[in-house]
Amino acid sequence: MATLKDVAKLAGLTTSTVSRVINNRGYISENTRKKVDDAMKDLNYHPNEAARSLRMKSTNTIGLIVPHVSHPYFAEMISNLEARAYEKGYKILLCNSQCIHEREEEYIRMCINHKVAGIILCSGSVALDVFDGVDVPVITIERFLDNRTASIECDNKQGGALAAEKLIECGCKHLLHVGNIGTLSMPADMRTEGFREVCERKKIPFVEIYTEDTQYYRMEYDEMLENVLQKYPETDGMFVNSDVIAAQTLQTCRKFHISVPDQLKIIGFDDTNIAQLTTPQLTTIHQPVKEMAEIAINLLNDSVAGKLVAKRTVLPVNLIERETT
Amino acid sequence: MATLKDVAKLAGLTTSTVSRVINNRGYISENTRKKVDDAMKDLNYHPNEAARSLRMKSTNTIGLIVPHVSHPYFAEMISNLEARAYEKGYKILLCNSQCIHEREEEYIRMCINHKVAGIILCSGSVALDVFDGVDVPVITIERFLDNRTASIECDNKQGGALAAEKLIECGCKHLLHVGNIGTLSMPADMRTEGFREVCERKKIPFVEIYTEDTQYYRMEYDEMLENVLQKYPETDGMFVNSDVIAAQTLQTCRKFHISVPDQLKIIGFDDTNIAQLTTPQLTTIHQPVKEMAEIAINLLNDSVAGKLVAKRTVLPVNLIERETT
Structure with missing residues (x-):
C-alpha cells in the first residue's frame, strides 16, 4: 500500500507539503494541489479521514x-x-x-x-x-x-412591511395574513410585526391566521385556506408566509372562482423557483x-x-x- | 470525563449491552436504548465516532x-x-x-x-x-x-409508452417529446424509447428535442421551449421529461396564448409537488x-x-x- 512518502516522491514535493494539501492547511497553489492529486490517484492513495480526525481536533x-x-x-x-x-x-x-x-x-x-x-x-x-x-x-x-x-x-420585519404597503397601495381594504407556526418562536414571526405596524398606521383592518407544524411539514394548506376564504369572503389582499402557501392559495382561489389579482391580491415569501411557475406568477418577498x-x-x-x-x-x-x- | 463503564453503571446494564446500543448492533429493545440514551445524556458522554470508526471497518x-x-x-x-x-x-x-x-x-x-x-x-x-x-x-x-x-x-420505458398512449387517445396528431440531456446516457433515455415505440406502432409522427446539462442544472428551459413551439406550431401534444419542464411549458404557452389542454396537451414526468401547483395542474408520470x-x-x-x-x-x-x- 502506498504511503504519504510515496505520494511526495512521485509528486516531486516534500512530505510536509503533501500533508498540507491533504489537510487543506495554509496557502497551496493550484499547480501543487494538482500534482498531489495526480500522484494520489496514480498510487491509489487514500488518506484515512478517520485516523486523521483523531489526530486533529475535528473533522472538516x-x-x-x-x-x-x-x-x-x-x-x-x-x-x-x-x-x-x-x-x-x-x-x-x-x-x-x-x-x-x-x-x-x-x-x-x-x-x-x-x-x-x-x-x-x-x-x-x-x-x-x-x-x-x-x-x-x-x-x-x-x-x-x-x-x-x-x-x-x-429582515423579516421589513418583508412584512413591504407586503402590507404594496397591498394597501393596490387599494386592498380587507387584508388577511397567514403567518407562522403558532407554537414556535422564530425570526419569521417578525413578518407579522412588520405587516401589523403598517396596517395599524394606515388604519386598514386585517385578520391573522396561524399555521400548524404538520401543515408545514406536509406542505398541505388546502383545507385551512378553504376554511379561511369561506370565513372571510370580503378578503381582497393576502400576505402569506411562503411561496408554497401562496401557490396553494392560487389553487384554492381557482376552486372558488376567485379571480387573482382582480378580486384578490396575493403576496408570498421566499422567492423560490415555484414563484415563477404558477399562473399567475407570484409577487413575493425575495430572501437572499x-x-x-x-x-x-x-x-x-x-x-x-x-x-x-x-x-x-x-x-x-x-x-x-x-x-x- | 465519563466512560462507557459509568454509563453502564448508571443505566443498570452491562458494558457490552451499552456498547451494542452505541454501535447499533443486534436487537436492542426501545426500553434498553432509552436507558442508555438517558444515562449518556446525564453523564454528558459522547462516544467518539472517529475512534470508533478506526476500530470498526467503516462508519455508519x-x-x-x-x-x-x-x-x-x-x-x-x-x-x-x-x-x-x-x-x-x-x-x-x-x-x-x-x-x-x-x-x-x-x-x-x-x-x-x-x-x-x-x-x-x-x-x-x-x-x-x-x-x-x-x-x-x-x-x-x-x-x-x-x-x-x-x-x-x-420503468422509464413504460412511462414513455403511457404518455404516448394517453396523448394519442386524446386525439393528438402532432407530438413533440422533450427528452434527456443529449450528451449523457441514462436510464431516463428509455422514456424516449417507450414513447417512440407507441408512436411508430400507431403511426403518429413526433419530433424529438434533446436538452443540455446547463438547462438542467439551471432549470431554465424557457428559451428552448419558445424556439421549439415557434418552429413546430402544429404541435398538439407534448411529453416532457420532468415536471419542471412541463411547468415552464405552461408559462411559455401562456406567453404565446396557446390554450392548455384545448390546443396543446402536456404530460410531465416525476409527479413532484409542483405538479399540483401549476394552472392547469399537470398530468404526469408518477415515479415511486x-x-x-x-x-x-x-x-x-x-x-x-x-x-x-x-x-x-x-x-x-x-x-x-x-x-x-
Missing part, C-alpha cells in the same frame, strides 16, 4: 440540521450551503429533523460524536442544555438561539438565500479559525412584483 | 452523490433517503456534483477517505476506474454503472420516489451485512391524470 465536516429537505426554500438553502462548503473544503452531514424536537437533539449529539467542525442549525428552537459542553461553532439561519456563535436572518448561505459558511470557517465573528447578521429583503398584485 | 455514514439539490425531484429523493437512512441508523454525507464530472470523482474519493459504509450515486456516468479499489457497496438510482452493487430505476429510496437504503444495508442483493430493481410507474390532458 459541517453538521447541517434542517426541518425539511423537500420544501423549496430549504432545498435552495441546502444547495447553496453545500456549494459554498465545497469551496471552503468542508463536507455536509445532512440531518432532517422533520420538526421533531427529539430528533433535533439526537442529531446535535450525533454531530458532536462525529467531531464536526461546526453546526449550521435551520431547525426548531432547541433547548439550550443540548449545547452544554459543545465547543464547536453553532450558526443558526432564521432561528433564535441564545449564546451561540452567530445567527443569520433576513445565496448570500445567507455564503455568510453562514464564512462565519463558520472564521469561527473555526478562532476569529471573532458577528453575532447577528441581518440581510435586507425586497419585493419582487409579478402578477398576483 | 452513507455518501449520497446527487447532481442537483434544489431540483424538486432530487429534493424529494434526498428527503426520502435521509428519512430511511435515519431509521436504519445511518447518517447522510450530502455531495452535490452539479453535473461536474471532476467533482463526482472527487466526491467519490472523499467518501472512500471518510470510510463510508456505502455510496448512493444519483449523478452522472462516472468512469469505472474511479471505483478501482472501492470495496463498499455502491447503489445507483436512475443511473447506469456496470459492475456495481445494485441499481434502482423506475418513496419506494425507490426505501429500497436503496435496504439494499445498501443488506449489502453491508454481507447479504446477496438484487443487482437491478425496476419499479413500475403510473400516469396521474390532472388537467393538462
Whole structure:
C-alpha cells in the first residue's frame, strides 16, 4: 500500500507539503494541489479521514440540521450551503429533523460524536442544555438561539412591511395574513410585526391566521385556506408566509372562482423557483438565500479559525412584483 | 470525563449491552436504548465516532452523490433517503456534483477517505476506474454503472409508452417529446424509447428535442421551449421529461396564448409537488420516489451485512391524470 512518502516522491514535493494539501492547511497553489492529486490517484492513495480526525481536533465536516429537505426554500438553502462548503473544503452531514424536537437533539449529539467542525442549525428552537459542553461553532439561519456563535436572518420585519404597503397601495381594504407556526418562536414571526405596524398606521383592518407544524411539514394548506376564504369572503389582499402557501392559495382561489389579482391580491415569501411557475406568477418577498448561505459558511470557517465573528447578521429583503398584485 | 463503564453503571446494564446500543448492533429493545440514551445524556458522554470508526471497518455514514439539490425531484429523493437512512441508523454525507464530472470523482474519493459504509450515486456516468479499489457497496438510482452493487430505476420505458398512449387517445396528431440531456446516457433515455415505440406502432409522427446539462442544472428551459413551439406550431401534444419542464411549458404557452389542454396537451414526468401547483395542474408520470429510496437504503444495508442483493430493481410507474390532458 502506498504511503504519504510515496505520494511526495512521485509528486516531486516534500512530505510536509503533501500533508498540507491533504489537510487543506495554509496557502497551496493550484499547480501543487494538482500534482498531489495526480500522484494520489496514480498510487491509489487514500488518506484515512478517520485516523486523521483523531489526530486533529475535528473533522472538516459541517453538521447541517434542517426541518425539511423537500420544501423549496430549504432545498435552495441546502444547495447553496453545500456549494459554498465545497469551496471552503468542508463536507455536509445532512440531518432532517422533520420538526421533531427529539430528533433535533439526537442529531446535535450525533454531530458532536462525529467531531464536526461546526453546526449550521435551520431547525426548531432547541433547548439550550443540548449545547452544554459543545465547543464547536453553532450558526443558526432564521432561528433564535441564545449564546451561540452567530445567527443569520433576513429582515423579516421589513418583508412584512413591504407586503402590507404594496397591498394597501393596490387599494386592498380587507387584508388577511397567514403567518407562522403558532407554537414556535422564530425570526419569521417578525413578518407579522412588520405587516401589523403598517396596517395599524394606515388604519386598514386585517385578520391573522396561524399555521400548524404538520401543515408545514406536509406542505398541505388546502383545507385551512378553504376554511379561511369561506370565513372571510370580503378578503381582497393576502400576505402569506411562503411561496408554497401562496401557490396553494392560487389553487384554492381557482376552486372558488376567485379571480387573482382582480378580486384578490396575493403576496408570498421566499422567492423560490415555484414563484415563477404558477399562473399567475407570484409577487413575493425575495430572501437572499445565496448570500445567507455564503455568510453562514464564512462565519463558520472564521469561527473555526478562532476569529471573532458577528453575532447577528441581518440581510435586507425586497419585493419582487409579478402578477398576483 | 465519563466512560462507557459509568454509563453502564448508571443505566443498570452491562458494558457490552451499552456498547451494542452505541454501535447499533443486534436487537436492542426501545426500553434498553432509552436507558442508555438517558444515562449518556446525564453523564454528558459522547462516544467518539472517529475512534470508533478506526476500530470498526467503516462508519455508519452513507455518501449520497446527487447532481442537483434544489431540483424538486432530487429534493424529494434526498428527503426520502435521509428519512430511511435515519431509521436504519445511518447518517447522510450530502455531495452535490452539479453535473461536474471532476467533482463526482472527487466526491467519490472523499467518501472512500471518510470510510463510508456505502455510496448512493444519483449523478452522472462516472468512469469505472474511479471505483478501482472501492470495496463498499455502491447503489445507483436512475443511473447506469456496470459492475456495481445494485441499481434502482423506475420503468422509464413504460412511462414513455403511457404518455404516448394517453396523448394519442386524446386525439393528438402532432407530438413533440422533450427528452434527456443529449450528451449523457441514462436510464431516463428509455422514456424516449417507450414513447417512440407507441408512436411508430400507431403511426403518429413526433419530433424529438434533446436538452443540455446547463438547462438542467439551471432549470431554465424557457428559451428552448419558445424556439421549439415557434418552429413546430402544429404541435398538439407534448411529453416532457420532468415536471419542471412541463411547468415552464405552461408559462411559455401562456406567453404565446396557446390554450392548455384545448390546443396543446402536456404530460410531465416525476409527479413532484409542483405538479399540483401549476394552472392547469399537470398530468404526469408518477415515479415511486418513496419506494425507490426505501429500497436503496435496504439494499445498501443488506449489502453491508454481507447479504446477496438484487443487482437491478425496476419499479413500475403510473400516469396521474390532472388537467393538462
